[in-house]
Amino acid sequence: xxxxxxxxxxxxxxxxxxxxxxxxxxxxxxxxxxxxxxxxxxxxxxxxxxxxxxxxxxxxxxxxxxxxxxxxxxxxxxxxxxxxxxxxxxxxxxxxxxxxxxxxxxxxxxxxxxxxxxxxxxxxxxxxxxxxxxxxxxxxxxxxxxxxxxxxxxxxxxxxxxxxxxxxxxxxxxxxxxxxxxxxxxxxxxxxxxxxxxxxxxxxxxxxxxxxxxxxxxxxxxxxxxxxxxxxxxxxxxxxxxxxxxxxxxxxxxxxxxxxxxxxxxxxxxxxxxxxxxxxxxxxxxxxxxxxxxxxxxxxxxxxxxxxxxxxxxxxxxxxxxxxxxxxxxxxxxxxxxxxxxx
Numbered sequence: 001x002x003x004x005x006x007x008x009x010x011x012x013x014x015x016x017x018x019x020x021x022x023x024x025x026x027x028x029x030x031x032x033x034x035x036x037x038x039x040x041x042x043x044x045x046x047x048x049x050x051x052x053x054x055x056x057x058x059x060x061x062x063x064x065x066x067x068x069x070x071x072x073x074x075x076x077x078x079x080x081x082x083x084x085x086x087x088x089x090x091x092x093x094x095x096x097x098x099x100x101x102x103x104x105x106x107x108x109x110x111x112x113x114x115x116x117x118x119x120x121x122x123x124x125x126x127x128x129x130x131x132x133x134x135x136x137x138x139x140x141x142x143x144x145x146x147x148x149x150x151x152x153x154x155x156x157x158x159x160x161x162x163x164x165x166x167x168x169x170x171x172x173x174x175x176x177x178x179x180x181x182x183x184x185x186x187x188x189x190x191x192x193x194x195x196x197x198x199x200x201x202x203x204x205x206x207x208x209x210x211x212x213x214x215x216x217x218x219x220x221x222x223x224x225x226x227x228x229x230x231x232x233x234x235x236x237x238x239x240x241x242x243x244x245x246x247x248x249x250x251x252x253x254x255x256x257x258x259x260x261x262x263x264x265x266x267x268x269x270x271x272x273x274x275x276x277x278x279x280x281x282x283x284x285x286x287x288x289x290x291x292x293x294x295x296x297x298x299x300x301x302x303x304x305x306x307x308x309x310x311x312x313x314x315x316x317x318x319x320x321x322x323x324x325x326x327x328x329x330x331x332x333x334x335x336x337x338x339x340x341x342x343x
Contacts, residue, residue, distance in 0.1 A: 014239030015068035025055035063183035175319025211247020
């Protein structure tokens with residue numbers, strides 16, 4: 001397999017972060033997860049980037065402005081900046097709500113201004129041409145595109161008060177290999193994409209909105225995961241103790257019925273009533289770049305939170321195929337959970 005890039009679906013608890021490593025210290029980041037508690041700083045995105053030896057960020061892409069997607073963006077911009085140069089070459093983001101409505105979004109604007117002064121490009125993520133290319137590397141036959149939203153959609157969501165309707169959907173093409181990043185895409189988004197592109201095929205896909213059912217009927221969800229989206233591996237990024245009930249049982253069931261393999265970053269009580277035991281039994285896999293604690297939780301943290309299922313999921317991407325690292329070990333681990341949703 002001729003590997004051109006490696007994509008990490010980082011275990012950030014209840015949130016989303018993907019890091020595409022390009023080699024030679026270069027990376028593209030899609031979302032950053034939520035602000036990291038001080039007690040958990042060892043598992044912050046900054047610690048992850050240090051572990052991966054990332055020295056240059058070709059693009060920092062923020063799919064929309066929820067705190068669990070942009071919470072560590074300011075830290076990244078501050079850390080990858082000297083007095084004379086920014087090592088973040090481009091930032092792409094939306095304005096899907098008033099700036100003052102999000103604490104993280106409000107603070108981010110100051111960092112963006114400072115980074116722009118020393119060479120960082122700051123651009124609008126929404127489409128002005130379709131699809132819009134955010135980053136490409138001809139030597140690797142690699143292109144990252146935004147396929148949603150159109151610019152007018154961002155204006156509409158500012159007045160509707162439903163920013164998820166403008167959340168960006170991205171597609172990474174490496175030769176014939178495809179990875180789809182759906183962020184917190186709503187059913188309206190998916191309906192638009194189907195009208196425009198038909199069925200969207202991918203080798204790996206992040207499941208929209210952490211596996212939420214988006215208040216949809218089973219028939220509509222069946223249409224989304226049976227007709228709109230078609231993937232081989234479906235990644236769900238959700239926290240063990242999240243208050244939203246992610247992932248929804250019917251979403252997991254319908255994805256499985258489509259034939260896709262489901263990989264979740266963290267386990268929830270829906271899959272096991274013995275969460276602390278799961279922590280003790282769980283192997284390390286990729287936990288060196290994971291917020292989950294595979295031993296006892298750090299002081300001040302709940303012993304029932306941040307318990308890995310697959311933890312951080314790494315995918316090697318070639319021009320003709322992809323490979324999920326440790327896949328057989330993930331499958332063996334999931335088989336040990338008698339209540340697991342993804343069986």
